[in-house]
Amino acid sequence: MSAASQLHFKSFNYTGQAPGPRVIVMGATHGNETCGTEAIRRVMAQIDDGQLAIQRGSVTFVPIVNPLAYAQGTRSGDRNLNRDLFPKANPQDFEDRVANWLCPLLAQHDVLLDLHSFNAAHGEPFVMVGPPDNDGPLEPFSHMAQERALARRLGVRRFVTGWMAAYGGGVQRRTRNSGAGAAELETVLRYGVGTTEYMRSTGGYALTLECGQHRDPQAPEVAYRAIINTLAFLKVVDAPEPQPLPFEEMEALQMVVVHDKLDAGDRFTREWASFDAVSEGEQIGVRADGTPVTAEFSGRILFPDTNAGPNQEWYYMTRPNPQFGRE
Incomplete structure (x- = not known):
């Protein structure tokens, strides 16, 4: 029996007594990106100790999304979980099994905050944001205002949009050059779907926060601040509402x-x-x-x-x- 087959998936839910949004916060979607895991455990400890109370709606924490990659200290287990993230009737690898557990869990929520870090030797935190509202075939969406309002309250100044459009353009160019048909094009485009894209496809909205370099001691603090700001802004907890970053300070x-x-x-x-x-x-x-x-x-x-x-x-x-x- 393989070591991977002995692993399990774990999430923690806290539900308030009043109605409100259903939020999910995730860490270690890539196993060597642990700042989110640290921050989530810190927030959970504050909730469990009574320092922070969930008043409205609910929050689900997933400290370790990909336990195989986390155990190995690697970005991926068998493959990159943050590509081709869909439920699979016939799972072929460990990440397919993660997806079969994670996708239904995401669909039960309204808002996703996915916490990551990056490998580059230097660089400041940034947030990946979804498309404008649209009903097009690539990434239809209807929560732009809410998503971008949250993005401006995470505590970072740099915002990046256009992932699926740029990725899709590259796919279309490659398939034209290879003579691939429409069915293959659709299959390859699906490979660009990760946690946030899947969340938007279920009717919610989502942000990927790159909190800093993998080993930057400040990255867990960036992740922690983003979690607290998210819960405060969405009024899941009673806390001062974080103010939006002014337009003139944004990149x-x-x-x-x-x-x-x-x-x-x-x-x-x-x-x-x-x-x-x-x-x-x-x-x-x-x-x-x-x-x-x-x-x-x-x-x-x-x-x-x-x-x-x-x-x-x-x-x-x-x-x-x-x-x-x-x-």
Whole structure:
């Protein structure tokens, strides 16, 4: 019997006596991102000790979403849980089994706060936010105002939108180049769905908060503050309402385009980190055949992946999103 088969899934629910929103807060969706786990346990201890009371609605805490990856101290168990997150009738790996437990749990809630950290050597916390309200085929949504109001109260100043649109554009380009049909396109697009995208698909809204570098001692504090602010803003607890970050202090970025690594020999010309500024025409990398790769506009680079394989996402480009919060 495998060690993975001995693992179980665990969540903790606190329900108040008055009606209110159903909130779920998660940590360790990726097993080596433990700041959320620490913060959740800190908040639960305060509730259990009577320092914090759940007055309205409910909050469910999942300190460790992926117990296999957490036990291994790795990002993933068998694969990245935060892709292709759907219930599976015939689960093929451990993350499929997580999804079969997690997806119905998410669907029972109204609001998700998913706490993450990042691997880059430097960088400040940021929050990934969903699309504007729309009824389109890629990511229909109707809670933009509530989601963005919460995002502005998490305690960070940097906001990133456009994940599914940029990811979907890259998928469409790859499938056109490969001659794939519509069915394959839909299958590959599903791979872009993680916890927040699945939560939105059930009618709720959701935020992914990147709390800092994995080992940054401040990352658990960022996660803790975000949890408390979320519960206070949604009036699940009686606490002073956190004030929104002023527009003039915000840096909002829109993911615009993803560039793929085409050959194993493609390489960056320097060690890039997420949110490094690039100028239009600046060289970012070089293709295996010597062709320079340059920025098509001035903006910031996001998720540069030196270890990407051929035909995988190599880096994203973002540009300022001045309309964020004002739509």
